[in-house]
Amino acid sequence: MPLKARFGAALVAAALSALPAAAQDAEKTLFFYNWTDYYPVELLTKFEKETGIKVILDGFDSNDTLLAKLQSGGASYDVIVPSDYVIPGLIKDGLLMKIDTHQMSNYAHMKDAFKNPDFDPKHEYSAPYLWGVTGLAYDSAQVEGGTLEASWKEYFEPRPGLEGKIAALDTASDEILAASLYLGIPQCTESNEDAARILELLQAQKAKLKLYSSDSTVDRMASGEVAMHHVWNGATARATAQRDTIRFLYPKEGTPMFRDNFAVPANAPHPENAKIFINWMMAPENAAAVSNAIAYANAIKSDEFLNEQWKKMEAINMPEEYTPRLVPTQDCGPKARELRDRIWTRLKG
CATH class of the missing domain: 3.40.190.10 (Periplasmic binding protein-like II)
Incomplete structure (x- = not known):
């Protein structure tokens, strides 16, 4: 962050301590809107422990529900999970923030087959989740x-x-x-x-x-x-x-x-936290943790961390x-x- 670069970590800590408690909590918050039963809660605990960012998870049951929520402007989320075919329309309507996934450090772990997708060719607005x-x-x-x-x-x-x-x-x-x-x-x-x-x-x-x-x-x-x-x-x-x-x-x-993806709404209240979360999810061990719990394949080079039972099951393999x-x-x-x-x-x- 610019403030941290200029004044150093000590001054940042002092500045944050001077903020009201509510403001500090908001700074360390992530509103996550995902499909119901589509993310292992225990992995959020790991993320919170490693980053200090508190995640508030809410669920939806269809892309139609997600679209209606975004189009109404009635709720502000930091990370959402739209399916592939939904993303072009969201980009066209100005409902997504450009996050330049290809510049994130863990982008290097993405499997080549999932790079340059037709719905977001440069991965400017999305990152792969599960398929x-x-x-x-x-x-x-x-x-x-x-x-x-x-x-x-x-x-x-x-x-x-x-x-x-x-x-x-x-x-x-x-x-x-x-x-x-x-x-x-x-x-x-x-x-x-x-x-x-x-x-x-x-x-x-x-x-x-x-x-x-x-x-x-x-x-x-x-x-x-x-x-x-x-x-x-x-x-x-x-x-x-x-x-x-x-x-x-x-x-x-x-x-x-289907190919489901992480994306950040244009009105996200904590966009930097969203980017931290998305990059964290592209780490192989974290991507594999979701696949092991939810039983869907991911787009990251994480096979070494996958459970054997899913490799043997026809519904997955x-x-x-x-x-x-x-x-x-x-x-x-x-x-x-x-x-x-x-x-x-x-x-x-």
């Missing part, structure tokens, strides 16, 4: 024969024995994208005819579902409350660690891939032959997003 896929998890003990076809058909047109035992994610983007893949419709369609087909499929499926929920997915699967869940691979892996009859499907019609099934999530235009919102409102209304 994974959204597919289908099922309890083989509750399925006749013990196996299901790797197809969205098992989800949208379930076998009679699974009806009423299926959980859907409570997010428009995830459900509508899955339906689009199954029907062979472009994920950013602007066609009213396409929208009608998607809505018809979702409405027919609705009566066969147990619930829509994006929370407590791990507990729901691990307890056997549902026989099938539209869910993320990392949540599936954590549930499988508790209930070994759970299996994960990479649907052959297309399996959505995807078979190479499934690579062609991966479908990156696209940043849809206003008309496509409006169509998606209309479909969801009709479905949930």
Whole structure:
């Protein structure tokens, strides 16, 4: 900091001691807005101990919720976790602060495959957090024969024995994208005819579902409350660690891939603390600590710190032959997003 460089650490300490307690607390605070159950709390304790910065963690359940919060200006956070396709719009709307991740000391640990991403080519506004896929998890003990076809058909047109035992994610983007893949419709369609087909499929499926929920997915699967869940691979892996009859499907019609990232809102109250946190998270041992706890892969050269159980689990260690099934999530235009919102409102209304 300029003050520290000019006057030295002793004078900085004296200056801080003269500040009101509330001001000192604010200076050492970080407001972190992340997906629910997507960060190990114990790692925050380590960060706080090493940096003296107190972290206040708040959770959201979808990119839509995150966008609404940022666009309303109703809350100030220092670090947020948007998915890849959301970032270009946030940059365009002036909602993100430039942080120049490529200049941070721990950027050197980033895997080459994750550098220069299409949504933020120079890593000026974001840093990679975790990545994974959204597919289908099922309890083989509750399925006749013990196996299901790797197809969205098992989800949208379930076998009679699974009806009423299926959980859907409570997010428009995830459900509508899955339906689009199954029907062979472009994920950013602007066609009213396409929208009608998607809505018809979702409405027919609705009566066969147990619930829509994006929370407590791990507990729901691990307890056997549902026989099938539209869910993320990392949540599936954590549930499988508790209930070994759970299996994960990479649907052959297309399996959505996501890349979640750290970013700093334009109105962040503690941007320097945010940069400290993001750089700290790119240290291999810290990135691996998240992967070990949350069961999603990271973009850092941290393999030496990873637990063996995740390396052996198909939900995390995807078979190479499934690579062609991966479908990156696209940043849809206003008309496509409006169509998606209309479909969801009709479905949930």
